[in-house]
Amino acid sequence: MKIAVCVKHAVDETELKVDSGGNPQLKGASTKMSTFDKNAVEEALRLKAAHQGEVVVVTIGTPEAKKTMKEALAMGADRGMLVSADPLAMDTRRTSELLVAALRRGGPYDMILCSEGSSDMYSGLVPPMLGELLDLPYVGYARKIDVSGQLAKIERALEDSVEVVEAPLPLVVSVVSEINEPRYPTLIQIMQAGKKPMEDLTPEALLPGATPPVPLVREMKAQAMARKRVLYEGLPEETAKKLVDALAAEGVLPR
Amino acid sequence: MTVKIWAVSESPSVANEVASVAAAIAGGAGGGYVVVGLDDSGPLLAGDEKLVVRANTLLSASPEAASDALAVAAKEANPDVILVGSTRDGKEIASRLAVKLGRPCSSEVFGVALGTGALRGKRNVFAGKFIAEVSMTLPCVVALKVGTSPTLPASAALAKERMVGVAAPKTKMVERREKQKGTVDLRGAKLIVSAGRGIKKKEDLTLISDLAAALGGAVGCSRPLSADMGWLPEEHHIGLTGVTVHPDLYLAVGISGQLQHVAGVKDSKVIAAVNTDKSAPMFEASDYGVVGDLYAVLPAMLREIKARRH
Numbered sequence: 001m002k003i004a005v006c007v008k009h010a011v012d013e014t015e016l017k018v019d020s021g022g023n024p025q026l027k028g029a030s031t032k033m034s035t036f037d038k039n040a041v042e043e044a045l046r047l048k049a050a051h052q053g054e055v056v057v058v059t060i061g062t063p064e065a066k067k068t069m070k071e072a073l074a075m076g077a078d079r080g081m082l083v084s085a086d087p088l089a090m091d092t093r094r095t096s097e098l099l100v101a102a103l104r105r106g107g108p109y110d111m112i113l114c115s116e117g118s119s120d121m122y123s124g125l126v127p128p129m130l131g132e133l134l135d136l137p138y139v140g141y142a143r144k145i146d147v148s149g150q151l152a153k154i155e156r157a158l159e160d161s162v163e164v165v166e167a168p169l170p171l172v173v174s175v176v177s178e179i180n181e182p183r184y185p186t187l188i189q190i191m192q193a194g195k196k197p198m199e200d201l202t203p204e205a206l207l208p209g210a211t212p213p214v215p216l217v218r219e220m221k222a223q224a225m226a227r228k229r230v231l232y233e234g235l236p237e238e239t240a241k242k243l244v245d246a247l248a249a250e251g252v253l254p255r
Numbered sequence: 256m257t258v259k260i261w262a263v264s265e266s267p268s269v270a271n272e273v274a275s276v277a278a279a280i281a282g283g284a285g286g287g288y289v290v291v292g293l294d295d296s297g298p299l300l301a302g303d304e305k306l307v308v309r310a311n312t313l314l315s316a317s318p319e320a321a322s323d324a325l326a327v328a329a330k331e332a333n334p335d336v337i338l339v340g341s342t343r344d345g346k347e348i349a350s351r352l353a354v355k356l357g358r359p360c361s362s363e364v365f366g367v368a369l370g371t372g373a374l375r376g377k378r379n380v381f382a383g384k385f386i387a388e389v390s391m392t393l394p395c396v397v398a399l400k401v402g403t404s405p406t407l408p409a410s411a412a413l414a415k416e417r418m419v420g421v422a423a424p425k426t427k428m429v430e431r432r433e434k435q436k437g438t439v440d441l442r443g444a445k446l447i448v449s450a451g452r453g454i455k456k457k458e459d460l461t462l463i464s465d466l467a468a469a470l471g472g473a474v475g476c477s478r479p480l481s482a483d484m485g486w487l488p489e490e491h492h493i494g495l496t497g498v499t500v501h502p503d504l505y506l507a508v509g510i511s512g513q514l515q516h517v518a519g520v521k522d523s524k525v526i527a528a529v530n531t532d533k534s535a536p537m538f539e540a541s542d543y544g545v546v547g548d549l550y551a552v553l554p555a556m557l558r559e560i561k562a563r564r565h
Binding site: 217 | 268318319342343344346347349350351353354355359360361362363375379380381382383384385386387388389390391398425426427428429430431432433434446470471478481482483489490495496498503504513514515521524525526527529533538539540541542543544545546547548551552553555556558559560563
């Protein structure tokens with residue numbers, strides 16, 4: 001099986017600071033592979049182990065995204081494609097178009113894997129757009145993938161139900177994080193990752209003559225967490241009573 | 256300018272909420288709104304107009320077929336704004352429609368308002384640490400964050416029908432299992448007691464369920480308890496990638512309060528936490544907190560609540 005995995009190099013939301021204007025301090029912010037993308041890489045590696053083949057990682061990012069690319073390669077992916085552009089400066093449609101153009105260069109693939117959404121923006125729109133633009137079957141929110149011959153049988157985790165869906169290869173699949181537990185690369189794998197092939201691509205080469213991207217985000221402001229933050233410390237009987245008293249006073253306990 | 260709004264009723268659980276947002280936008284702009292249903296996706300309640308789109312295949316079972324059919328109908332009617340609920344299937348329908356119709360699209364949007372030639376809205380980014388303001392030029396497709404808007408009374412408008420032809424979907428659903436209803440309905444719960452890693456073993460979850468039962472509330476959990484330990488089914492998982500809740504009271508027990516978890520509870524009216532670690536981020540996101548051992552604090556709370564009943 002030839003598998004492509006789309007990953008995103010994202011700002012680490014847990015470390016992200018607020019600047020003096022209330023905006024996210026994106027310059028110099030700590031970055032990482034988007035959390036759930038590790039599950040997509042893991043699933044690709046699991047499928048490769050079962051069916052042989054190749055795993056190709058595709059990402060759109062600034063030069064710093066090489067870090068995420070190397071992490072995916074260290075986990076076990078065979079080669080990478082990096083499109084040099086800032087994903088935060090475009091909408092999901094342009095992101096999808098660039099990924100599709102990159103995928104068409106290195107393809108065809110039997111399966112294109114993504115996570116359900118990125119840990120920074122969490123739109124969840126790119127995976128179905130890939131299916132739509134590539135005119136391939138798309139299955140979203142997979143929690144289990146079985147491939148037999150040219151048929152994929154996939155369990156989808158929806159809000160109130162689980163669906164089992166069948167689709168022929170090639171197809172696009174997005175995974176939820178409960179599908180697997182991503183592996184940690186070994187030190188040797190991390191050192192060898194730098195030697196694996198990585199192709200550099202540009203938006204100009206992939207989408208010649210395209211109009212400039214239009215980001216939909218106008219501004220980002222820190223979320224006001226207007227919580228009271230009253231803390232009770234001491235003996236359990238006393239603190240429990242104080243908490244129940246406070247909640248009763250708020251009117252949120254049943255009478 | 257009069258605008259034409261479509262509220263797509265993809266799932267009965269969110270249909271009325273999407274319609275209420277459509278009504279608010281249309282009312283402010285002096286336009287009308289159409290509630291659009293898919294074959295048997297449920298009765299259409301509200302709406303200045305109602306339209307049921309049917310096709311040669313079951314649309315409510317396939318987001319792909321649904322978006323194909325909606326695209327055909329939308330090209331005829333040309334609504335300025337197409338609203339869909341930001342459910343898992345709803346997001347697929349929205350993004351497919353956006354590609355088919357060549358329109359900008361955003362998901363998990365709330366607080367929408369019509370500007371000049373554009374629809375503005377807000378969405379949580381960086382796991383809810385920041386709120387982004389988004390602007391989509393008309394015509395556009397928007398997937399609305401659900402569970403945040405009021406619902407509407409039913410209208411008397413009669414539903415028109417439109418039959419369209421679509422290609423057979425590329426995927427085939429062979430089985431559908433409903434998750435156990437009744438045992439957990441977190442989205443509508445008024446009170447939730449939620450368990451985290453502070454719970455040492457599965458049997459101790461009775462501490463949580465006993466307190467929830469005494470308060471007439473539902474039981475939730477942070478991701479590790481469902482995904483890693485498997486102590487509770489996945490539908491109990493509250494957070495960014497799980498269920499988003501907005502109860503009157505959210506009580507987080509032994510939950511450290513990672514951003515991904517807090518993102519799913521921050522619309523709660525009152526948040527309380529019990530944790531041994533005074534520096535747990537959950538306290539930052541709480542109105543009231545008890546620093547202490549849940550194994551002592553929860554039984555004490557239960558006694559206190561029962562004592563008040565007498």
